Amino acid sequence: MTRATLLTITMPTGAPEAGDPGFVVSDFDAPQVRVTDLAVTRGDGVFETIAVIGGHPQALEPHLARLAHSAALLDLPDPALDVWREAVRAGVADYLTRNGDRDAELYAKLVYSRGVEGSGAPSGWLFVDQGEDFSRARLGIRVVTLDRGLRHDVAETSPWLLAGAKTLSYAVNRTAQREAVRRGADDVLFVSSDGYALEGPTSNVVTLADGVVRTPNTDQGILAGTTQAAVFDFFEQRGLRTEFAPLTLDDVTAADALWLVSSVRQAAPVTHLDGREYPVDAALTAELNAYLLARTE
Amino acid sequence: MTRATLLTITMPTGAPEAGDPGFVVSDFDAPQVRVTDLAVTRGDGVFETIAVIGGHPQALEPHLARLAHSAALLDLPDPALDVWREAVRAGVADYLTRNGDRDAELYAKLVYSRGVEGSGAPSGWLFVDQGEDFSRARLGIRVVTLDRGLRHDVAETSPWLLAGAKTLSYAVNRTAQREAVRRGADDVLFVSSDGYALEGPTSNVVTLADGVVRTPNTDQGILAGTTQAAVFDFFEQRGLRTEFAPLTLDDVTAADALWLVSSVRQAAPVTHLDGREYPVDAALTAELNAYLLARTE
Numbered sequence: 004m005t006r007a008t009l010l011t012i013t014m015p016t017g018a019p020e021a022g023d024p025g026f027v028v029s030d031f032d033a034p035q036v037r038v039t040d041l042a043v044t045r046g047d048g049v050f051e052t053i054a055v056i057g058g059h060p061q062a063l064e065p066h067l068a069r070l071a072h073s074a075a076l077l078d079l080p081d082p083a084l085d086v087w088r089e090a091v092r093a094g095v096a097d098y099l100t101r102n103g104d105r106d107a108e109l110y111a112k113l114v115y116s117r118g119v120e121g122s123g124a125p126s127g128w129l130f131v132d133q134g135e136d137f138s139r140a141r142l143g144i145r146v147v148t149l150d151r152g153l154r155h156d157v158a159e160t161s162p163w164l165l166a167g168a169k170t171l172s173y174a175v176n177r178t179a180q181r182e183a184v185r186r187g188a189d190d191v192l193f194v195s196s197d198g199y200a201l202e203g204p205t206s207n208v209v210t211l212a213d214g215v216v217r218t219p220n221t222d223q224g225i226l227a228g229t230t231q232a233a234v235f236d237f238f239e240q241r242g243l244r245t246e247f248a249p250l251t252l253d254d255v256t257a258a259d260a261l262w263l264v265s266s267v268r269q270a271a272p273v274t275h276l277d278g279r280e281y282p283v284d285a286a287l288t289a290e291l292n293a294y295l296l297a298r299t300e
Numbered sequence: 301m302t303r304a305t306l307l308t309i310t311m312p313t314g315a316p317e318a319g320d321p322g323f324v325v326s327d328f329d330a331p332q333v334r335v336t337d338l339a340v341t342r343g344d345g346v347f348e349t350i351a352v353i354g355g356h357p358q359a360l361e362p363h364l365a366r367l368a369h370s371a372a373l374l375d376l377p378d379p380a381l382d383v384w385r386e387a388v389r390a391g392v393a394d395y396l397t398r399n400g401d402r403d404a405e406l407y408a409k410l411v412y413s414r415g416v417e418g419s420g421a422p423s424g425w426l427f428v429d430q431g432e433d434f435s436r437a438r439l440g441i442r443v444v445t446l447d448r449g450l451r452h453d454v455a456e457t458s459p460w461l462l463a464g465a466k467t468l469s470y471a472v473n474r475t476a477q478r479e480a481v482r483r484g485a486d487d488v489l490f491v492s493s494d495g496y497a498l499e500g501p502t503s504n505v506v507t508l509a510d511g512v513v514r515t516p517n518t519d520q521g522i523l524a525g526t527t528q529a530a531v532f533d534f535f536e537q538r539g540l541r542t543e544f545a546p547l548t549l550d551d552v553t554a555a556d557a558l559w560l561v562s563s564v565r566q567a568a569p570v571t572h573l574d575g576r577e578y579p580v581d582a583a584l585t586a587e588l589n590a591y592l593l594a595r596t597e
Contacts, residue, residue, distance in 0.1 A: 031335070034331045034333050034334050035331045035334065036331050036334070037332065038411065043337075043339050044411070045471060045473070046342075046469040046470055050341070076475075077475060078478055114340070150461075151461075152461045153450065157447075157449045160447065163446060164447075164449045164472055164475075170343075170469075171340070171471065172471035174345075174374065174469035175469065176342070177338075178373075178375070178460040196493070
C-alpha cells in the first residue's frame with residue numbers, strides 16, 4: 004500500500020530564514036489541524052489540486068497563480084509562491100522515494116487557510132497521494148444540468164459571493180454531485196439563473212461546434228481552468244479555432260461534442276447531457292487525454 | 301487565562317456501548333483533525349453555536365433539532381442527538397470545573413463532519429469556551445445590505461444550493477462581513493436577487509413596524525432562528541403581535557426598529573441600515589437582552 008506524503012507549510016506567506024525551506028514533513032495519518040482553524044470552522048481558505056504524472060507536477064505555475072488569485076479574492080495575505088512551489092517538488096520527491104511507482108497518476112493538493120481563529124497567522128499544508136482511477140470517466144460520462152442560483156455576472160456585481168475563487172467552502176459542489184448521482188448521472192454542469200452554462204463543480208466545460216472549440220468567459224465567475232488552457236493548445240495544434248465566449252445552455256445543447264475537463268481526471272467526454280445524447284469520438288478523446296497526460300510543465 | 305474544553309464525539313451517529321458515552325475529552329490546544337477530513341477539504345459538514353449562560357446551554361433542543369435538519373439537507377447520517385446532548389452538558393461541566401466563573405458568557409460549538417474522505421465514517425467534536433464581549437453590539441450596530449445573489453425561493457427550487465442549512469462552507473458569509481467593515485459597518489443584511497430581506501451571515505433579522513414584530517419566512521432558504529423564536533416570545537408577552545412574513549427590503553427600510561438576533565451576541569439593535577438611521581429604544585433592547593440572557597432552557 005502506498006503512503007501519502009504530507010507537508011506542513013510553516014511559512015505560507017514567506018520569509019523563511021536561510022536554511023529553512025518554510026515547510027516540514029508531517030505525519031499524514033495523524034491529526035494536523037486544530038478544531039479552531041478557520042478552514043475547519045468556516046471553509047475559510049483556498050486550495051488547488053495538481054496532477055503529478057511521471058513525477059512532473061502539471062501546470063504548476065498556472066495552479067500557483069490561481070492559488071494566489073483565489074487568496075486575493077478572500078483577502079488572504081499573498082501566499083509565498085516560492086515556498087509553495089518548492090514544497091510541491093519536495094512532496095512529490097518524498098512520495099516517489101518512499102513509494103516508487105513513477106508511472107502512477109498522483110496528485111498534489113495544496114490548502115491555504117486563514118489559520119487558527121484569533122491567531123492572525125494563516126496556515127497551509129499540502130499532500131501528495133495516488134489519484135483515483137479515472138480511465139472509465141475518460142471514455143464517457145453522463146451529465147445533468149443544475150441551477151447554480153446566481154446570475155452569470157455576479158463576480159462583477161457582488162464579489163463577496165466569491166464566484167471564481169477556489170475556496171474550501173465546497174458543500175454546494177458536493178451536494179450537487181450527489182444530486183447528479185441521484186438522477187443517474189456522473190457529474191454536473193452548473194447553469195446560471197439567467198441561462199448561461201458555467202462550469203462543473205470541479206471542472207470546466209469545453210464545447211466543439213462547427214469546428215470551433217469554446218469555453219465560457221472567466222469573467223462570468225468561472226474558475227480559470229488550468230487543464231482547459233491545455234485543451235485549447237491541443238485543438239489549436241490541430242488547426243481548430245478556440246475562443247472564450249458566453250455560452251447559453253442552448254449553445255451547449257446544440258454543440259457537436261463536449262467535455263468536462265479538470266486537473267486530475269483530465270478530459271471526460273460527455274455522452275449524455277440531461278436527455279440529449281452526444282456521439283463520442285473515442286479516438287479524438289484518447290489523443291486529447293494522451294496529450295494532457297504527456298505535459299511536463 | 302481560561303482553558304477551553306474540547307470533546308471528540310467518537311460516536312456521532314450513535315450506538316455507543318453501555319458505559320461509553322460516545323465522546324471523550326481531547327486536548328483543545330493540539331491538532332485533532334486530519335487534513336483529509338471533508339470538513340477541512342470541502343467545508344462538508346454542519347455546525348451549531350449555543351450560548352451557555354450561568355452554566356445553562358440556551359435553546360439546546362432547538363439547536364440539536366437544527367443540527368439534525370442541516371445534516372439531512374447535506375445527506376449526512378442522522379446525528380445521535382442523545383450523544384450530542386450529553387456531550388454539551390459534559391463539556392460545559394468540564395469547562396466550569398476547570399475554570400470556575402459561572403457568570404461568564406460561554407458558548408458551545410458543535411461540528412458534525414462527513415469525516416475523513418474515503419472512510420465512510422462521519423466525525424464530530426464540540427468545544428466550550430468563553431465568548432467575545434458583545435456588550436457594545438447590544439447597544440447598536442451599523443448594517444449594510446448586500447446581494448446574496450440567489451432568488452428568495454431557491455430552497456424549494458434548487459435544494460442542492462443548501463439555503464437554510466448551517467454548513468461549514470461559510471467563506472461567503474465571512475467575506476460579506478469583511479465587505480461590511482470595508483463600508484464602515486459592523487454587519488450585513490443579505491438581500492435576495494429578487495428584493496427580499498433574508499438574514500445576516502450569522503443572524504436573523506427582526507423588524508418592528510406599526511406594533512407588529514416580523515421576521516422573514518424560513519421557507520425562503522433562511523435558517524430557522526433559535527434566538528429569533530425567543531425574541532418573539534418576549535414581544536408576545538408584552539402583547540405585541542408576531543408573524544413570519546415575506547419582507548421586502550422596502551418593508552425593512554420602512555420599519556420603526558430592527559434587530560439582528562443570534563445565539564451568542566443575542567439581540568443587536570440596528571442604528572443604521574445603509575443610509576437610513578433608526579432611533580434605538582435602549583431600554584426596550586436592554587430588557588430584551590436581559591430576557592434572552594435569563595433563558596434557562
